[in-house]
Amino acid sequence: MNALFAAAGIDPWIAICSLVTVVITVGMGFWTAGKSKSAGDFFVAGRSVSVGWNASAISGEYLSAASFMGVAGMVMLNGYDALWYPVCYACGYLFLLLFIAGPLRRFGAYTIPDFAEGRYDSPVFRKIAVCFVLFIGFFYTMPQMKGAGTTLAYIFPGLHYSVGVIVVGAVITLNVSLGGMKGITLVQAFQYWLKVFAITVPIFVLASLVGHYQQHLQANKTAQETVAAAPAGIERKALTPKAPKDEQWIAPFGSLTTKAVDTAIKAAKTPEEKAALEANKKPYSLLYTYSLIIALVCGTAGLPHILVRFYTNPDGVAAKRTTMWVMILIGVFYVFPPVYGVIGRSLMPELYEAIGSKGTDKVVLELPTLLAGRDHPVLGSVLSGITCAGAFAAFMSTFSGLLVSMSSALAHDIYGRMLKPDSSPEQRLKAFKWAAVIIGVVSVGLGTQVEKLNINYLVGQAFAIAAASYFPLLFMSVWWRGMTMKGAATGMLVGGLLALGSIFLTTLSDVYAVQSLADLWVAHPLARILCEQPAIWAVPLSIILMIVVSKATASTIPADVRMKMLVLHAPEALGLKQEYIKEHEGLGGH
Amino acid sequence: MRDQLKLSIACALCFAVALVALPLLNYYQPAFMAQRVFGFTLTWLILGVLFFPFVWIISFVFIKRSIALEDAEAQAAKDGLIK
Numbered sequence: 001m002n003a004l005f006a007a008a009g010i011d012p013w014i015a016i017c018s019l020v021t022v023v024i025t026v027g028m029g030f031w032t033a034g035k036s037k038s039a040g041d042f043f044v045a046g047r048s049v050s051v052g053w054n055a056s057a058i059s060g061e062y063l064s065a066a067s068f069m070g071v072a073g074m075v076m077l078n079g080y081d082a083l084w085y086p087v088c089y090a091c092g093y094l095f096l097l098l099f100i101a102g103p104l105r106r107f108g109a110y111t112i113p114d115f116a117e118g119r120y121d122s123p124v125f126r127k128i129a130v131c132f133v134l135f136i137g138f139f140y141t142m143p144q145m146k147g148a149g150t151t152l153a154y155i156f157p158g159l160h161y162s163v164g165v166i167v168v169g170a171v172i173t174l175n176v177s178l179g180g181m182k183g184i185t186l187v188q189a190f191q192y193w194l195k196v197f198a199i200t201v202p203i204f205v206l207a208s209l210v211g212h213y214q215q216h217l218q219a220n221k222t223a224q225e226t227v228a229a230a231p232a233g234i235e236r237k238a239l240t241p242k243a244p245k246d247e248q249w250i251a252p253f254g255s256l257t258t259k260a261v262d263t264a265i266k267a268a269k270t271p272e273e274k275a276a277l278e279a280n281k282k283p284y285s286l287l288y289t290y291s292l293i294i295a296l297v298c299g300t301a302g303l304p305h306i307l308v309r310f311y312t313n314p315d316g317v318a319a320k321r322t323t324m325w326v327m328i329l330i331g332v333f334y335v336f337p338p339v340y341g342v343i344g345r346s347l348m349p350e351l352y353e354a355i356g357s358k359g360t361d362k363v364v365l366e367l368p369t370l371l372a373g374r375d376h377p378v379l380g381s382v383l384s385g386i387t388c389a390g391a392f393a394a395f396m397s398t399f400s401g402l403l404v405s406m407s408s409a410l411a412h413d414i415y416g417r418m419l420k421p422d423s424s425p426e427q428r429l430k431a432f433k434w435a436a437v438i439i440g441v442v443s444v445g446l447g448t449q450v451e452k453l454n455i456n457y458l459v460g461q462a463f464a465i466a467a468a469s470y471f472p473l474l475f476m477s478v479w480w481r482g483m484t485m486k487g488a489a490t491g492m493l494v495g496g497l498l499a500l501g502s503i504f505l506t507t508l509s510d511v512y513a514v515q516s517l518a519d520l521w522v523a524h525p526l527a528r529i530l531c532e533q534p535a536i537w538a539v540p541l542s543i544i545l546m547i548v549v550s551k552a553t554a555s556t557i558p559a560d561v562r563m564k565m566l567v568l569h570a571p572e573a574l575g576l577k578q579e580y581i582k583e584h585e586g587l588g589g590h
Numbered sequence: 591m592r593d594q595l596k597l598s599i600a601c602a603l604c605f606a607v608a609l610v611a612l613p614l615l616n617y618y619q620p621a622f623m624a625q626r627v628f629g630f631t632l633t634w635l636i637l638g639v640l641f642f643p644f645v646w647i648i649s650f651v652f653i654k655r656s657i658a659l660e661d662a663e664a665q666a667a668k669d670g671l672i673k
Contacts, residue, residue: 214629252616331642
């Protein structure tokens, strides 16, 4: 058996750990399938998920391939600036907790489009909201699929990229269509704990053998230090040519945020031009940092597949408690991926020479194999197997959450509300299953097309679009009585579409090498930064538009807005609770 | 509702001040932020490690106060009904 594995170039431990993860996921899917019966179970898990389970499940869903593999790779590649990603991914939840979680749950809808329609009594608005759910969902799905494809190709060298995409897509689609929201709640909760185990245990073992986080960080010299003062016992491999220099890597405003200006400096012809650009470098990178922070913090509070989970809580207080626990659970997780990046920089600098999934992005999977060269061959393989299992859990759980939210949008909003409003709960349940299959197939199709794109880059784009569309919508609708449907729709559409458009421009020039755009970026590095990170202008623009248009159309404020605000904000104990979608009436009545 | 919003905004401001201040400190005081603390640079320690517990504290305080406010509101409404 071992000889067989060795001949194929496969590490048996890695293969076994990954296989076990997939088998447990499928097994749990079948086990819970028998428990999910009603339509409510499928869409919102019967609104009865306890705080502990729901917090684990939300965390499991949130920690995607980008978090598990991408963050470590980004920190290794870009140093300090990339730390904003894990921090803002985790802390963005605070905005969700402070402004959105409780009221949104109290409204008692099934999906975000439900909320959009219910708050403004406008079926048109539901259609707009559905489009955004599907759109952001697919944007977020592509990187998960890419993660699946590259990880499987890493485990089984020689396997084609698309095999991983198809296998993972099929497994999750089966799970979701069997158990719906209730089914995946259990699986995602399990996958959260698996991911925490998979990220912490290998790094603790590694750190105890090759040196700790801060020791490896100390081996990188800052601009103030003349020599790197590596502590005793910490060895470090020489950096390869493509690796960033120590003082840039460890300090803020490094390669990630100054890339646009650096490109322009390279292309500048006269020394005066160069000097002028050089002077702008730091202010621009500060702007980039702020824009990135806004995109990540506001984007977290506007991701539809995360928001939909709050409806599975029994009440608003539980929704708030859940959010607090989610912040603790994901915060604990996000401390660790940067450790892989830091140790990877010291001990595996050869990864800098390749790009993306063949380079720094695989540092989490590759780092434990170091131990094989240090007289611990089996331990190295086992730990690498554990991180591979964690990676599997990461993209499977996130994809299953996305699949549920997009299937709900299709089955509940499009089929149940627009195409066939008089359909029975049974019909809608069937529609959910069909929707899951359709979305699953489309996702696999899209996934096979994105092999060349960077995981983090795609996720970052989804965040920026959510920040400029859903976040302003939810924030303003929940807290401002004066909002009208026209105001909300204008702000959301203009903000979201402009953010999308500008991101599309940067993708166009990067992936398809459009020369005229590349020239434009060189001439105006500021324009490049504002297009790559649009949140700093798109979010305020969206909110201002909402206010201006709402003021202009103030006559169309829903007549019962006082009652709506009461439902959103009054504690359940007051007895004002009205589930927007009532369970006993099936899905139809409200 | 107004008290809830006030509480939310106070907590959000606390968080926003930290988010705005850290890049500014990095910008204007690079040498100070680059000094070594337990092997980390000061700014790395703040962002990579200390930021998480800071946010947990804010959220814990918010939850406690927010639930207390709701209870008070519910109590006030009940008393109002009895009278």
